[in-house]
Amino acid sequence: MLNSVINLFFPKVCFACHTLLNDNEFDVCTHCRNDLPVTNFHFNNDDSVLKVFYGRVKVEHATTLFRFEKKGIVQQLIHGLKYKGQQDIGVFLGDWLGGELSTVKEYQDIDLVIPVPLHEKKLRKRGYNQVAKFAMQIAAALHVEYVDNVLLKITNTESQVLKKRLSRWSHNDELFNLKNKDLIANKHILLVDDLITTGATMEACISVLKQANNVKISIAAMAIA
Structure with missing residues (x-):
């Protein structure tokens, strides 16, 4: 009642x-x-996400929860999460993917989870990083640490959706910075984002994270376009 x-x-x-x-x-x-267009990549040993990064950066394992379809349900969810303050969507999706990854052996040796960061100006404007709660729930499901004080975004880029890959990231090392790198040395990192399109954002993050000693990096995202 x-x-x-x-x-x-x-x-x-x-x-x-x-x-x-x-x-x-x-x-x-x-x-x-x-x-919902569920991928099941991590259950089926599907390397569709890994192929995005072949010849660019070394990635151990990679998966997404959904396939992104224009004007589809996943777009509605991500839009609500990013622009309407519906952070519970991140919790819901993080619990879902985290619960699945906790049963997959390839993700059993993850040491910590790091979200793709927002620039501080965008963070102040939006009030939250839309990836944060998604990443926190995955970390909780894997019983590992959530770390958001290592990878920092130092360049406030505009929306990159309609820009070509070569023009959008001509200076990857100028977009992100690494702090407290000793915290991630010799660790297997799960790098988490909302949407993978060309993979350029993840590539830029991975290139910076690789500055730490002997790190391994896997990838998880809400969706792939």
Whole structure:
């Protein structure tokens, strides 16, 4: 009865389609959940994400939870997370992917989880890093440390969606900086982001993280375009 009263005044709606959730539904309605384009890369030994980085940077393992489809459910979720303050979406997706990765042997030796950072100006404007809670939940599921004071973004870039890869990252080493590198020496890092398109952002991050001694890097993201 208490839940019914709470839902009357603070109705729970689906993060994707915004319809009212039933009592046995959480975060995303059953219909949207069934329609989500799940990849299962980490269960099927699928190297689709790894192929994005072949010949560019060394990556141990790589996966995403979903495939990104323009105007699809995943786009709605990421948009809500990034621009509408719906940070619970990050928790929901982090619990989902983290729970799955905790059962996959390739991710059992992860030592810590690092989110792709925002520049401090964008962080102040938005109020949060949209990847943070996603990464925190994955770290919790893997029983490892979440670290956000090592990789810093030092260049405030504009939206890169429509720019070609070669023009967007002509100076990768000027985008990110490494601090406290001794904290990650000899560690297996899981680098986490929301969306992988060309892989240029991850590539820039990995190049900087590799400045630390003897690090291994794997990748996880919400979706791949």
